[in-house]
Amino acid sequence: MTSRALENKPATNKRQAILDTALNLFVTQGFHGSSTAQIARQAGVATGTLFHHFSSKEMLLNELFLSIKQEFAEDILQVFQGLDLDTHPQRSLKASAQKLWNRAIDWAIANPIKQRFFLLYALSPELAVDVREQAMNSILGFISKLLTQGQAMGEIVTFPLGLMLDNCHGQYLASIRFFTDYPALGQDPLHREASFELFWRSIKA
Structure with a gap:
């Protein structure tokens, strides 16, 4: 060193x-x-x-949010890179999205304190709007890519992308809130499948 x-x-x-x-x-x-x-x-x-x-304390909150979001993104990005949708466009977009969803839920279950932080502050007025936008558009930019590709393929509704991203985020927060309240159900295949189906039906064409 x-x-x-x-x-x-x-x-x-x-x-x-x-x-x-x-x-x-x-x-x-x-x-x-x-x-x-x-x-x-x-x-x-x-x-x-x-x-x-x-x-300031507000800046500390913003930086904490971004650092945890970066950790979260790096974890699920491993799955996204393995999908290789550019090389295999015929691969089921829904199946790919489900792999990402399950990885995201797994991360939340494995990191309960950081998960609770997201639930408390992801939509908090204390968190700056530009910080939320940075987290979604830069750190989680690959989610935008997946949605845009799905829209081009006709598998995902063609609503404005920013609204779609916020909707996806809200669906994720709702699911991890449920699995926080009922932790045993986070490992239950029926409930895990249902959580994804609720998400997918909200965005499919």
Whole structure:
């Protein structure tokens, strides 16, 4: 490891410690119930260090949302890349979408705290609109590609893409809310299949 990497490592660790602590506090105490002083103290850093990395608590929330959304996207992107829809356009779009859906549900079940964070803040007024747009259009841009391809193939309704993306997101949040309330059903094939069918019927042509 280079000397520059060694110099950067502590700052990276502090930043991640702040994000991890904020995640737990925002989920357990709420955004307004968690002060920056408390976050810094539990993260083991000075309050000034927190503000060095995040200019405000709102900025901390935004960055936390984006970092978790990036982690989520990287996980399900592995499935999307394996579908190779450009090379195999004849492959069932519905079957491909179902693989992505199941991977997304699996991620939520495997990451309960981050899942609860999404449920609490994905539609929260505390989260900046441009942050939501960045998460959906940049980080999750491959979802837009899948929808656009489905529309071109006549398998998905040709409604405005932005509205479609928000609808897909809402369907996903509704499903993980249900599986959060009834965790055993998250592994039940009947309920898992039904959750996807509800989603698919809302967007199919």
